[in-house]
Amino acid sequence: MTQETTHRLFAETVLPYLDDVLTLAKWLTGSMSDAEDVTQEACVRALQALERGPATNPRAWLLTITRNTAFTWLKRNRPKSLVLTDDPEAAASGSDMALAPAPDAGLIAAADSAALEAALASLALPFREVLVMREINGLSYREIAEATDVPIGTIMSRLARARKLMLVALKERIG
Amino acid sequence: MSDVDGEKMLLLQAALDGELDAAGMLAFERALSEDAELAAEYGRLQALRAVLRALPKAVASGALRGQIEAMAPRRASPRVSQWLPMGMAACLAFLLGGGLSFLVLPHPPEAPMHELIADHTRGLLSGQPVDVVSSERHTVKPWFGTHSALSPDVVDLASDGFPLIGGRLDVIGVTPVPTLVYRHAQHIVSLSEVPDSVAHFAAGRSSIDGYAVLIWRQGQTSYVAISDAMPAELDALAAAFRKAMAAEQ
Numbered sequence: 001m002t003q004e005t006t007h008r009l010f011a012e013t014v015l016p017y018l019d020d021v022l023t024l025a026k027w028l029t030g031s032m033s034d035a036e037d038v039t040q041e042a043c044v045r046a047l048q049a050l051e052r053g054p055a056t057n058p059r060a061w062l063l064t065i066t067r068n069t070a071f072t073w074l075k076r077n078r079p080k081s082l083v084l085t086d087d088p089e090a091a092a093s094g095s096d097m098a099l100a101p102a103p104d105a106g107l108i109a110a111a112d113s114a115a116l117e118a119a120l121a122s123l124a125l126p127f128r129e130v131l132v133m134r135e136i137n138g139l140s141y142r143e144i145a146e147a148t149d150v151p152i153g154t155i156m157s158r159l160a161r162a163r164k165l166m167l168v169a170l171k172e173r174i175g
Numbered sequence: 176m177s178d179v180d181g182e183k184m185l186l187l188q189a190a191l192d193g194e195l196d197a198a199g200m201l202a203f204e205r206a207l208s209e210d211a212e213l214a215a216e217y218g219r220l221q222a223l224r225a226v227l228r229a230l231p232k233a234v235a236s237g238a239l240r241g242q243i244e245a246m247a248p249r250r251a252s253p254r255v256s257q258w259l260p261m262g263m264a265a266c267l268a269f270l271l272g273g274g275l276s277f278l279v280l281p282h283p284p285e286a287p288m289h290e291l292i293a294d295h296t297r298g299l300l301s302g303q304p305v306d307v308v309s310s311e312r313h314t315v316k317p318w319f320g321t322h323s324a325l326s327p328d329v330v331d332l333a334s335d336g337f338p339l340i341g342g343r344l345d346v347i348g349v350t351p352v353p354t355l356v357y358r359h360a361q362h363i364v365s366l367s368e369v370p371d372s373v374a375h376f377a378a379g380r381s382s383i384d385g386y387a388v389l390i391w392r393q394g395q396t397s398y399v400a401i402s403d404a405m406p407a408e409l410d411a412l413a414a415a416f417r418k419a420m421a422a423e424q
Contacts (some may be wrong), residue, residue, distance in 0.1 A: 003372060010247035018240060023233040026222055036239050041321050043243045048324075105215075108222035134192065135227040141194055160188045165222055170223075 002088040013058035014043055020059065021066045021135055025137065027132040028070040030121060037077075063137055067129070069143040072093055080104045082125070102167045103174060111174050119169035127162035183213055202288050243352045246324045287347045287374035288399075292384055294345035294354070295365040297399045304363050305356045307340030315342040318354045327353035327368040335415035337364065347374050352396055357412065362404035364412055371395045380406055389413055393420075 021042055025035035042065050074082050095149040103111075120128060131138045133147065141159075145152040183206070189195045190203045208215045235243075246307035307318040312329040320326050323344055331339040337357040344351040345367055354367040356423035369376060376397035381388045389400045400409045400418070 009248040011244075015244065018243060019232050020237050022239075026233045030421065032233065036189070036231065036236075038320070039235070039239065040242065042228075043246060043322060044321060047246055102216075102219055105218040108219060108226060111226055113226075113230055116230060120227070120230075131227070135224055136230060156185050156188055160184050163188070163223060166223060166227075167219060174227040174345075175177045 006047070006051050007066040010047050013050070013055055014036060014046050014062060014133050017059050017062050018043075020041060021062060024063055024066050024137055025070055027128060028067065028125070028126070029074060029118070034073070038066065038070045038073045041073060042066040045069060050061070057143070060139055060147065062134065063139065063143075067133075067147050086109060103171045107174055108170065109169075115170065115173040119166055119173055122169050123162060123165055125157060126163055130159045131162040131166065149163070178328060183210075184216075187213065187217055187220065191217070191224060205337060221223060224368050235335070242322065245346065245349055287369070288376070288383065288388070290347050290354075291345055291354075291365070291367050291369075291399055292386060292388075292401060294343070294365075295386065296384075297367065298343060298356070299363060300404075304365070305344065306343045308341040310339050310341075312339060315355070316340065318342060319344075322362075323353060324349040325353050325368075325370065327355065328423070329355060330423065331418035332357060332412065332415045332419060335411070335419075336360075359402070359404055359408055359412070362408070364400055364402040364409070366416070367399045367401075368410070369397045369399060371397070380409075382387050382406075391417075393417075 018039070022035055022039045025042070026032055027036040028042055029035050029038055032109065042062070045065050046062055049055070049065070071082070119131065120131065133144045134141075139147065141152050141155050144150075144159075145155045149154070150158070186195075186199075186203055186206075188395040190200060195203060195205065203216050204405075207217060222301040229280050244347060265331065290385075295304075306322075307315055309318075309334070310331065312331050314402050316326065319342060327342075329339070329342070340356050340358050340363075343354045343356055343365070345354045345365075346352065347369065350373045352367050352369050352373060357366065360370075371393075374397070376390045376399060378390050378392045378397075380390075386401050386403055387406040388408055391398050391413050398413070400412055
C-alpha cells in the first residue's frame with residue numbers, strides 16, 4: 001500500500017465521519033476535551049490500520065476503533081470512571097426499576113435536551129454505550145455486537161434495559 | 176411499563192429498531208392492537224428514540240479537524256474539484272474587474288526551509304516556543320505520537336548544556352513535522368526531524384534571516400536545527416544529539 005493510497009483512504013473513510021467519532025467519544029468519556037484526545041488517538045490508529053488495507057464498512061469500523069481507543073484512554077487517564085462489571089444487566093437491579101412510573105410519551109417528546117443529556121450521562125457505561133451507538137450513531141445490532149465484542153442477544157437485552165433506565169432517569173428530571 | 180414481560184420487551188426493541196422481518200412486524204402489530212400496555216410502552220420508546228436522535232451531535236472544531244487532516248496530507252496534484260472553485264473565482268474576478276487587470280493564481284508553496292524558520296520565529300515572538308512543555312522525554316515522545324503520525328527521536332541533552340524544554344508541531348506544506356525545543360543559555364534551539372517523504376534537505380550550515388541553521392542527515396531523515404545562538408553552538412548540539420542517539424541504539 002503506497003503512502004499516497006493510504007492518504008486517499010484516510011481522506012475518504014475517516015474524515016467524513018469525524019463528527020460521529022467525536023460524538024461517540026464525548027458520550028463515552030463524558031467531556032469534550034477528553035473526547036478530542038480520544039478522537040485524535042483513534043484517527044492515528046485508523047491511519048495505521050489503513051496502511052494494511054481498506055475498510056469494508058468504514059463508519060462501523062471507525063466507530064469500533066473509537067470505542068476501543070476510548071476504553072484504553074479511560075483506563076490510562078480516568079481509571080475511576082471505568083467501573084466495569086462482568087454482568088451489567090445484573091448490576092442494574094431490575095426490581096425497583098419495574099415499579100418506577102414512566103413518563104408518558106408526550107412528556108418525553110417535550111423533554112429539553114439538557115434533561116436528556118443529563119439522563120443519558122447518568123447511565124452506567126455499558127448501557128450508555130449501546131444506546132448512543134444505536135440511537136445517536138445509528139449502528140445496527142450486528143454492528144454494535146461486533147464493535148463491543150458482545151453477543152447480539154446480549155446487545156438486545158442491554159438495549160432494552162438501557163431504554164428502561166433512560167425512562168426512569170428522565171422521569172426523575174422532568175417529573 | 177412493569178406489565179410488559181421480557182420476551183415482549185425484546186420484540187418491542189427489535190420492532191423499534193427495524194430489526195424484525197415483515198412477518199415478525201405483522202405479528203408485532205397484531206400484538207400491539209390487543210395490548211394497551213404494550214402499545215403505551217411502544218409509544219414511550221418511540222418518543223424516547225425521537226428525542227435521542229434529535230440530540231445535537233458534537234462538531235469537530237476547525238483546529239481538531241485541521242490536525243486530523245494534517246495526519247494524511249495529499250501530495251498528489253490537487254484534484255479538479257479543488258481547482259474548479261478557484262477557476263470560477265478567477266473568471267468571476269475577470270468579469271467583475273472588467274478586464275485582465277489582475278490574475279488570480281494560487282500562492283506558490285513556501286520553501287520548506289522558510290516554513291521551519293517562520294515556525295521558529297513565531298514560537299519566539301509568541302513567547303510559547305513549545306506546544307508540550309516538558310523536560311521529560313518520556314512525556315514529549317508520546318505527545319508526538321498522539322498528535323501526529325510521526326514519532327521522532329527524543330533525547331534530553333541537559334548534561335551537554337542543552338536542556339529539553341518541550342516539543343512543537345511545525346508544518347511543512349500541510350504536513351506536521353515534529354520539532355524538539357532545547358534551551359541553551361538565553362537561546363532557544365528548534366530541532367525539526369523531517370522525513371524525506373515530507374521534504375529533502377541537503378546537509379550543511381547556513382544563515383537564513385539572521386538565524387544560524389545547521390542540517391545533518393541520518394538515514395531517510397534530515398535534522399534541521401535553527402537558533403539565534405552562534406553556529407558553533409549548533410555544532411555542539413548536533414554532536415551531543417548524535418552521541419545521545421548512538422547511546423540509545
